Each structure stands twice: as C-alpha cells, then as structure tokens.
Amino acid sequence: xxxxxxxxxxxxxxxxxxxxxxxxxxxxxxxxxxxxxxxxxxxxxxxxxxxxxxxxxxxxxxxxxxxxxxxxxxxxxxxxxxxxxxxxxxxxxxxxxxxxxxxxxxxxxxxxxxxxxxxxxxxxxxxxxxxxxxxxxxxxxxxxxxxxxxxxxxxxxxxxxxxxxxxxxxxxxxxxxxxxxxxxxxxxxxxxxxxxxxxxxxxxxxxxxxxxxxxxxxxxxxxx
Amino acid sequence: xxxxxxxxxxxxxxxxxxxxxxxxxxxxxxxxxxxxxxxxxxxxxxxxxxxxxxxxxxxxxxxxxxxxxxxxxxxxxxxxxxxxxxxxxxxxxxxxxxxxxxxxxxxxxxxxxxxxxxxxxxxxxxxxxxxxxxxxxxxxxxxxxxxxxxxxxxxxxxxxxxxxxxxxxxxxxxxxxxxxxxxxxxxxxxxxxxxxxxxxxxxxxxxxxxxxxxxxxxxxxxxxxxxxxxxxxxxxxxxxxxxxxxxxxxxxxxxxxxxxxxxxxxxxxxxxxxxxxxxxxxxxxxxxxxxxxxxxxxxxxxxxxxxxxxxxxxxxxxxxxxxxxxxxxxxxxxxxxxxxxxxxxxxxxxxxxxxxxxxxxxxxxxxxxxxxxxxxxxxxxxxxxxxxxxxxxxxxxxxxxxxxxxxxxxxxxxxxxxxxxxxxxxxxxxxxxxxxxxxxxxxxxxxxxxxxxxxxxxxxxxxxxxxxxxxxxxxxxxxxxxxxxxxxxxxxxxxxxxxxxxxxxxxxxxxxxxxxxxxxxxxxxxxxxxxxxxxxxxxxxxxxxxxxxxx
Ligand SMILES: [Cu+2]
Numbered sequence: 001x002x003x004x005x006x007x008x009x010x011x012x013x014x015x016x017x018x019x020x021x022x023x024x025x026x027x028x029x030x031x032x033x034x035x036x037x038x039x040x041x042x043x044x045x046x047x048x049x050x051x052x053x054x055x056x057x058x059x060x061x062x063x064x065x066x067x068x069x070x071x072x073x074x075x076x077x078x079x080x081x082x083x084x085x086x087x088x089x090x091x092x093x094x095x096x097x098x099x100x101x102x103x104x105x106x107x108x109x110x111x112x113x114x115x116x117x118x119x120x121x122x123x124x125x126x127x128x129x130x131x132x133x134x135x136x137x138x139x140x141x142x143x144x145x146x147x148x149x150x151x152x153x154x155x156x157x158x159x160x161x162x163x164x165x166x167x168x169x170x171x172x173x174x175x176x177x178x179x180x181x182x183x184x185x186x187x188x189x190x191x192x193x194x195x196x197x198x199x200x201x202x203x204x205x206x207x208x209x210x211x212x213x214x215x216x217x218x219x220x221x222x223x224x
Numbered sequence: 225x226x227x228x229x230x231x232x233x234x235x236x237x238x239x240x241x242x243x244x245x246x247x248x249x250x251x252x253x254x255x256x257x258x259x260x261x262x263x264x265x266x267x268x269x270x271x272x273x274x275x276x277x278x279x280x281x282x283x284x285x286x287x288x289x290x291x292x293x294x295x296x297x298x299x300x301x302x303x304x305x306x307x308x309x310x311x312x313x314x315x316x317x318x319x320x321x322x323x324x325x326x327x328x329x330x331x332x333x334x335x336x337x338x339x340x341x342x343x344x345x346x347x348x349x350x351x352x353x354x355x356x357x358x359x360x361x362x363x364x365x366x367x368x369x370x371x372x373x374x375x376x377x378x379x380x381x382x383x384x385x386x387x388x389x390x391x392x393x394x395x396x397x398x399x400x401x402x403x404x405x406x407x408x409x410x411x412x413x414x415x416x417x418x419x420x421x422x423x424x425x426x427x428x429x430x431x432x433x434x435x436x437x438x439x440x441x442x443x444x445x446x447x448x449x450x451x452x453x454x455x456x457x458x459x460x461x462x463x464x465x466x467x468x469x470x471x472x473x474x475x476x477x478x479x480x481x482x483x484x485x486x487x488x489x490x491x492x493x494x495x496x497x498x499x500x501x502x503x504x505x506x507x508x509x510x511x512x513x514x515x516x517x518x519x520x521x522x523x524x525x526x527x528x529x530x531x532x533x534x535x536x537x538x539x540x541x542x543x544x545x546x547x548x549x550x551x552x553x554x555x556x557x558x559x560x561x562x563x564x565x566x567x568x569x570x571x572x573x574x575x576x577x578x579x580x581x582x583x584x585x586x587x588x589x590x591x592x593x594x595x596x597x598x599x600x601x602x603x604x605x606x607x608x609x610x611x612x613x614x615x616x617x618x619x620x621x622x623x624x625x626x627x628x629x630x631x632x633x634x635x636x637x638x639x640x641x642x643x644x645x646x647x648x649x650x651x652x653x654x655x656x657x658x659x660x661x662x663x664x665x666x667x668x669x670x671x672x673x674x675x676x677x678x679x680x681x682x683x684x685x686x687x688x689x690x691x692x693x694x695x696x697x698x699x700x701x702x703x704x705x706x707x708x709x710x711x712x713x714x715x716x717x718x719x720x721x722x723x724x725x726x727x728x729x730x731x732x733x734x735x736x737x738x739x740x741x742x743x744x745x746x747x748x749x750x751x752x753x754x755x756x757x758x759x760x761x762x763x764x765x766x767x768x769x770x771x772x773x774x775x
Contacts, residue, residue, distance in 0.1 A: 023337035033340040033414040040406045044444040051448030055463050063469055141459035153469050159461035
C-alpha cells in the first residue's frame with residue numbers, strides 16, 4: 001500500500017512527470033499543496049520561536065543590567081560573520097531554485113553545494129563560539145559558573161542564549177540534511193522545469209532559518 | 225430507506241474492494257497512506273486512551289464517596305486526577321473527532337481521493353502513539369501530580385514526580401495534531417472536487433477547517449512553553465521561578481493562550497458533526513448555512529483573545545480582567561448563533577428520532593447548560609467566588625467533555641454504516657444514549673451545586689455536608705459507565721451482522737453518501753463533479769455529485 005510514493009504507477013499522461021502522486025489530479029495541484037503546506041509549517045515555526053522571543057523579552061525587561069553585562073561575553077565578530085554567511089546561503093538557495101526551474105542540473109548541484117558549505121561554515125563558527133562559552137563557564141541555569149561577575153543574574157541571559165541559538169542550530173542541521181537530500185535527488189536528475197517543488201519548499205524553509213538568525217543576532221549580540 | 229441517491233458507479237461486478245478489504249496484512253495497516261485506514265487506527269488508539277482515562281475518572285468518583293476517602297492515599301489521588309486530565313485532554317478529546325471522523329470523512333466529503341499529505345497523516349498517528357506511550361510510561365513509573373495544567377513553579381521546580389516524561393509526551397502529541405491541522409487546511413484549499421465551491425462544503429468541513437486553524441496557531445506556543453518547563457526542571461534556567469528572577473504567571477499566560485483555544489479544538493469539530501446529523505434527521509436544509517460557517521471562524525478568532533479569564537485571581541490587573549471578561553462574553557455570541565440555527569433547522573422538519581439524532585438532542589442540552597454556566601465564570605465578580613471550585617469542574621465537563629463525547633457518539637452512530645458497512649442494534653443504541661445522557665447529568669449537575677457551595681476542586685477530602693451530592697455524582701458516573709459499556713458491546717457486535725446494507729441508510733444528502741459503504745481505497749471511482757451544494761432534502765433530490773471525468 002505505498003499510496004504516497006511516486007513511482008511507475010503514477011499517471012504519466014499529458015506532460016506530467018512520474019512524480020505526480022496518485023491522489024492529485026495534476027502537477028500544479030500537487031505543487032500548490034506542497035507550498036501551502038510549507039507556509040503553514042513556517043507559521044508554526046515562527047510561533048514556536050515566538051514563545052522564546054516573548055520569554056526573552058520579558059526576562060530582558062526584568063533584568064536589563066544583567067542582560068547588558070552578559071551580552072559583552074559574546075563575540076560580535078563571530079556573530080556578524082555568521083550573519084553574512086547565512087545571507088550568502090540564502091542567495092545561493094535562490095539561485096538553486098532558479099537553476100531547478102530552468103532545468104540546469106549542473107548549476108543546481110553547484111548552488112546547493114554552496115548553500116551546504118555556507119551552512120557548514122555557520123555550524124563550525126557556532127561550534128567555536130559554544131566551546132569558548134563552555135570553557136568560561138558561561139552556561140545556562142544552574143550550570144553557570146563564570147567567575148568575577150559584578151552584575152548578578154547573568155545566567156538568565158545564557159539560558160535564553162543557548163535555548164534560542166540551540167533551537168536555531170538544530171534547524172540549521174535539519175536544513176542541511178534536507179539540502180543534502182536535494183543534492184542526491186538532483187544528481188539523479190529528478191528536477192526540471194516540470195518538477196522542482198522539493199527545491200522550492202526547502203528554499204522557503206531555509207529562508208526562514210536565515211530570517212530567524214537575522215532577528216537573533218541583534219537581539220543577542222547588539223543590545224544596549 | 226435509501227432515497228434516489230445514485231451511487232457513483234453502483235455495485236458493478238468488477239468494482240474494486242472496499243478499503244477494509246484492500247489488504248489484510250498488518251503491514252498493509254501500519255504503513256498505509258489511506259486516510260480511512262488511518263482513521264480506523266486512530267479510532268482504536270483513541271478508544272484505548274478513553275478507557276484508561278475513564279478508569280481514572282471512576283477511581284476519583286469512588287474515592288469521593290466518603291469525606292475521608294475510600295482507598296487512595298492523598299498523593300495517589302493527586303496522581304489519579306492528573307492522569308485522568310492529561311489522558312482525556314491530550315490523548316482523547318483533542319484528537320478524537322478530527323483524527324477519527326475528520327480523517328475519515330474530510331476527503332470524501334469534498335470529493336478527493338485522500339488528504340493532501342498521506343504520509344504526513346500516517347506520521348501524525350505514529351507521533352500520537354509515541355506521545356501516548358510517553359504518558360503511559362510516566363504513569364507506570366509512578367505518575368505525575370501537577371494536574372493537567374502543569375502550573376509553575378510547582379511543576380518546574382518542586383514536584384518530584386515524572387513531569388518531564390509527561391510533558392515530552394504532550395509535546396510529541398502536539399506535533400501530531402499540528403501535522404493533522406496542516407494536512408486539513410491544505411486539503412480543504414487544494415483538494416476539493418470540481419464544482420465544490422467554499423459554500424458548497426458540508427459544515428463539518430468548515431468546522432474541521434476552523435479547528436485546524438486553531439491547532440496550527442496555538443499548539444506551537446504551548447509546545448515551547450512546556451519545553452521551557454522541562455528546561456527549568458533540568459537546567460534551572462530561571463524563567464518561571466521567582467527565586468531565580470523569573471515569573472511563574474508568565475507560564476499561565478502562555479499556557480492559556482493555547483489551552484483556552486484548545487477548548488474550541490474540542491468543541492468546533494463536535495459542532496461540525498452536529499450540523500451534519502441534525503439536517504439529515506430533520507429532512508430539511510440546514511438553517512443559516514453561512515452564519516454557521518462564519519461563526520466557526522469567529523469562534524476560532526475570538527478564542528485567542530480570552531485566555532485571561534483563567535487568571536482573574538492571578539496577578540492580572542482589574543482593567544485587564546475587565547477586557548478579558550468582555551471578550552469572553554463576546555465569544556458566546558457565535559456559539560449561540562449555532563444553537564439558534566440548529567433549533568430553527570429542527571423546527572417544522574420531519575424529524576426522525578434515530579440514534580444519531582437522540583445524541584444530537586443530548587448534545588444541545590449539555591452544550592446549552594455548559595455554555596450558560598460559562599457566563600458566570602466569565603463575569604469577574606462571580607468568578608472570584610467560583611474559581612477552583614466544582615462549579616468550574618462541572619462547567620468544563622459539560623462544554624468540552626460531555627459535548628465532545630456525545631457529538632463523537634452521534635457521529636459514530638451516523639457514519640458507522642459508512643465506515644464499516646454494517647448497522648448496529650438500534651434498540652440497544654437508543655437505550656444506551658438515554659443512559660449516557662442521564663448518567664452524565666447525574667454526575668455533573670450535583671457538581672454545580674457543590675461548587676457554588678464552596679467545594680474546592682482537586683481536594684482529596686471534604687466537609688461532611690457535601691457527601692450527599694458527591695454520592696449522587698458517583699452514582700451518576702456508574703450509570704454513564706453502563707451506557708458506555710453497552711455502546712461498546714453493540715458496536716462490536718455489529719461486526720457479526722451481515723453486510724447487506726444500503727449504501728445510504730439514512731438518506732444523507734452530502735457527497736460521502738454517494739459512494740459505496742464502506743468506500744473503496746480511492747473513495748470514488750472516477751472524479752465526482754459537483755452539481756449543487758449539500759443538504760438537498762426535498763422529496764426528489766438531485767444527486768450532489770454526478771458525472772465523472774475519465775481517470
Ligand atoms: Cu477559557
């Protein structure tokens with residue numbers, strides 16, 4: 001009963017690709033469904049992060065001095081570097097979608113790999129940032145052990161720093177897995193101007209991951 | 225009495241097998257993409273959880289027969305009522321109607337072959353089961369004692385029971401309902417048959433659509449809130465703990481931002497079912513179609529603006545309270561619109577008192593009592609007196625538990641022949657619908673009185689003057705249980721009945737009745753094209769969907 005798996009029994013009539021699933025009438029219906037589905041998923045993602053943003057905002061308002069003091073431990077250069085890297089990755093993702101839409105297989109693989117490389121760079125930078133924090137005892141909640149603080153309550157900032165950047169980091173990793181899957185499918189020649197929905201909706205997801213970082217960066221690294 | 229409803233493609237000799245016959249291996253069920261099979265999987269698992277939730281409920285009621293308790297220790301009692309609340313809300317009331325009836329009917333009602341994302345649908349069932357297992361394990365490892373609301377800082381810092389595991393279970397179940405919600409919204413937007421305009425949708429579809437909007441907009445917020453509680457327990461992050469600089473009331477705001485709309489996740493699909501049943505058994509087009517459709521959306525929207533009525537006695541300012549109180553009154557308007565429309569539908573209809581309609585009458589009774597008592601709780605001055613008493617307990621059991629359960633039963637009795645191609649024993653069904661209605665009221669009406677006299681909720685023992693009403697309530701729970709057992713028995717016995725039943729035993733005038741009962745895997749042979757809207761109950765009706773495109 002593999003009803004949903006695109007395979008030979010799908011209808012390949014009238015300019016349809018073999019990727020039309022059996023319960024859709026035509027490719028455009030399947031494409032629109034995937035796109036609306038992804039937009040709704042992105043709404044849930046925004047609300048998920050929204051809860052954390054609200055929590056962060058309220059704790060910041062209750063402990064302004066502690067938050068300002070704590071944010072000086074963050075490395076602005078690293079943060080800015082990661083912002084640039086993610087912005088570039090969004091751009092290469094846009095180019096990937098364009099390459100898929102215009103059936104340019106080699107360019108599609110190239111741009112997807114570039115996106116993957118940017119995402120990897122982001123994670124490497126994040127790794128160095130995290131290990132530096134671990135080393136200094138700048139940890140969330142009861143594990144906070146940084147010496148020589150003059151302002152109390154800085155652990156609250158790091159609670160939110162690790163939860164928010166951590167949840168974002170998990171999303172970057174999931175995005176990397178999705179992009180790697182796209183590379184594999186692109187190499188098998190699945191995508192063309194007739195069928196590129198997976199590239200497009202992964203792109204939507206990737207732009208949201210980028211956008212969340214665009215908000216996280218000033219919120220965490222640039223408070224005053 | 226199958227009216228002139230022409231079954232698309234009739235019973236031609238080469239007709240494909242029904243969805244139940246389309247594969248007999250366990251794998252063909254556990255890896256299915258067929259929304260109807262997933263609905264059956266959900267029906268079985270939801271029933272199991274309902275059984276255990278009810279078991280916990282009976283233990284509570286037996287315990288309260290005597291002012292000093294009967295068999296449970298006080299901390300065991302806390303764990304039992306917590307288990308009752310968590311199982312019933314997260315694993316029964318929220319998924320029951322959407323995931324069982326919605327899953328089964330939504331694609332058929334709009335003339336589609338399946339939901340937009342069949343594999344996501346299957347995933348949602350696995351997530352539900354995984355979340356449920358976490359909840360079961362948490363109970364097996366010793367239980368939870370926070371109540372289903374997980375109020376901080378007790379849940380985040382002090383309770384030494386299995387809060388983390390339970391929350392993870394609720395968290396996973398939340399993503400299961402998000403998956404269902406996204407699937408429903410996309411399906412209604414993109415999978416409608418040719419000619420199926422928005423205002424030709426059966427009202428059950430409107431109800432499911434509004435429910436899905438609430439699920440998608442609310443569940444992520446409670447998911448992250450519950451995750452924060454886990455983080456607080458594991459890392460002491462400080463967000464909800466006053467001694468660490470946090471704010472415990474913030475939890476209540478975030479929790480009720482979802483959990484008040486969650487009440488509408490439970491009641492909107494129930495109302496959807498009632499719409500379908502009431503018009504069919506009144507043999508009359510539903511009164512005020514557009515009002516009912518838009519009132520569902522109004523409830524979904526307003527439902528997000530009233531969470532503060534759960535916090536009149538928290539740290540909210542009086543002015544905040546006044547705004548929330550006013551908005552809570554407003555949300556009663558769309559609900560009342562529906563009740564008036566149902567009444568007008570029955571008026572001068574040729575009513576047939578079959579089992580599903582008996583449940584509809586029960587629903588209207590319970591919903592009106594539940595809704596009107598809600599007004600006492602939305603008014604700040606009375607709520608201060610009634611907060612955390614049995615009045616609240618009785619109120620929310622009427623609106624979300626009783627109404628949801630009875631609507632589910634109405635729907636199950638209406639669509640049972642559609643799902644399984646068999647009829648049940650109608651005489652026993654009528655008896656048990658009466659038992660359930662009487663039992664439910666006998667259980668919860670005394671609790672209104674108890675609450676207004678000051679009996680606090682969640683208390684393990686009580687003053688002797690409350691005993692008579694508690695005993696009445698417990699007897700009521702036994703009558704209710706008898707009705708539910710009887711229902712389970714004759715529904716299961718119906719599988720021994722022969723299958724030779726008309727495809728449309730009630731003469732329903734919506735698209736799902738114009739295919740075989742039970743339907744084939746693809747629901748329709750070919751693509752139905754809509755000729756006109758639903759609910760044409762004139763004596764010589766035209767078929768809803770006729771003609772097919774070659775497929
Ligand atoms: Cu409420």
